[in-house]
Amino acid sequence: MNLTRSAIKVFTAKGASSLIGFLGIAFFARELASDQMGSLFLFQALLGIIAIPANFGINNAVTKRFSEGESPESILSTAILLKGLLLLPFVAGIVLFQGAINNYLGDDLALLLIPALILQESAKLTIQVLKGELRVGETAAPSFFRSLVYICVGAILVWSGRGVRGIIYGLFAGFVVMLVWGMWKSSTTVGLPSLGHARSLFNYSKYAFISSVGGYFYSWVDIAIIGLFLAQSDVGVYEIAWRVTAVVMLFSSSIATTIFPQVSQWDAEGVTKRIESLLPEAIAVALFIAIPAFFGVVLFSRDILGLTFGTEYTAASLVLIILTGEKVIQSIHVILGRSLQAIDRPDLAAKAGVISISLNLVLNVVLVLSYGIVGAAVATAFSFIINSILHAYYLSKFVSIRIPYIRIGGCVAASFGMAIVLYIVESAIQISSLPMLLLTIGFGITVYVGFALIIPPSRGVILDNMRRAVD
Incomplete structure (x- = not known):
């Protein structure tokens, strides 16, 4: 597998997806009020938070076990069975507590979480299978068309007056496209489930689960807490700034996605030197984009938010600067974190995740109450710095990290x-x-x-x- 070529494919698809997503969010923000955008973002935050225990790290475990050369057919069927069992209690919980969920979201959207959750987890599993088959480059197209269909369908429905529900229906359509495409491209068929493979998946996933908690926490916990203590319009303003900074992570996340199965294979073969030579090159390329992005945002944060989304979003200009600085650190972290998991030490990634998650949660509550959305950005940035330092420390115990x-x-x-x-x-x-x-x-x-x-x-x-x- 040519890592650079695969990374470019993934980056190109992610870049195109992000451009489409950026234009879509800009259109939605201009068509809907900031409190309506807040309801949408809270829906997506809740979907992401529920997906953490509903997946329980199974997706990452599938990629890891596939890349090690275990029986792929049996692993796939076992993973499908496990994910189905994990989804059931959350579907029941959404039905039982739909009233409270609707109050939190500010709209009657709770039951839409069920099809969104099922479609999302099914689609993501097919992509993880492709990664495990060392065909990372082929995950680019379904990811791109998921975003394209999501934004196009959502824009049409918003334009026709369907509001936030129209955007969510677009989300459904995007997941369906991703699911069908991934199933079509995958060469692995479904075999017989195995208790042994269930144990193997669980032994990895229980630690990958905690690491994924960390990832989703940084994506959504600040939004969830802002939704609890501040207005829905604050949610909308903050999340718009977050979405802008996500562009900075495009290439570094593409690199991390690409190197995971390759590092896993090299670790299984015992060729540590190849991993050690890969890491500094990956870090340098990731920061090649992240560093100038930070300088640019410092100069143009108000213009980016005001001219693209509307003047009400300029309230998040300082938030945008802080979060972009955090993305510079995250560009290194995502490579070190995925490498630590690839060498089959998700337990150490989980330890780092637990510490930083706890810190992030406490800081978010304290700083959001004291400083509003700026406090949320500071809490996220500081806790992520700690998380990155811990990941680097743990990884350095097994491979030499040359910055x-x-x-x-x-x-x-x-x-x-x-x-x-x-x-x-x-x-x-x-x-x-x-x-x-x-x-x-x-x-x-x-x-x-x-x-x-x-x-x-x-x-x-x-x-x-x-x-x-x-x-």
Whole structure:
């Protein structure tokens, strides 16, 4: 498997999906009030939180066991059975507590969580199977078309007056496309379930579950707590800022997705040196994008939110800066975290997750009550820094982690040069429209790449990966 080529495929699909998603969210935000957007985001947050125990880490366990070469047919059927059993109590709980859920969401949406949960978990399982088959690049297309169908169907229904429900119906349609595509592409058929494979999956998933709690917590716990203590409009404003920062994670998450099955295979074969040589290259590439994004957001946070989504969303400009800085750290963490799980030590990833989750929860409650949505951003950023440090410490016990400081320094220097040029441009012209903002951002990207090609360490990041892509 060509890791660079697979990462580019995944990144291209994720980039296109994020662009479509970004345009869709911008359209939804302009068509619906911020409190309606808050109801949508709370629905998605609750869906993500329920999915944590409903999946119990089974999806990650499937990828791990597939990549190790165990009986894939039996693993798949066992995983389907386990996931079905896990879903039942949550479906029953949603039905029983639908009144309280509707009050929390601010709309009559509770029962829609049931088909959303079933479709989401089924679709994600097919993608994990493809990853386990070491066909990571082929997960790009179904992920892209899921986003495309979701936004297109949602936009049509919102435009026709269906409101938040229309967006959720679009979500259903996207999951159906992803599910069908994944089943079509997978070469693994369903075999007989096995108690032995159930134990094998559970032995991995019980730790992967805690790690996934950490991931979902950082995605949704701040939204859930803001929904408890603040207004739904605050939820909408905060989540819009979060969605913008998600763009920063595109390439690093693509790299982490790509290297997981390969690192798992190398670990099973005992070739630790190959893992150690891969990690610094992966980190350098991830930060090549994350670092300049932070500099750009510091300069244009109010313009990005106000011109794209509306003036009411500029209240989250400081939140956007804080969360983008956090994404720089997360770009390293996602690679170290997936590598730690790939070497079959999800227990250590789980320990780091428990510590940071507890810290995140306490800080969110305290800081949201004291400082509102800015407090939520600070809580998330600080707890994630701790989480990243712990993951690096645990991984370093098994493989040597070499941080590519020189290449990172080159990226920082190129980003600083870009920021100076953009500051001069911003001082000379008034950015008063979205097209002008997009042109300025495009110009900034060009300037950054130009500086990166001039500075030897950052030039090495570009040229080395270009060579790998064409090999």
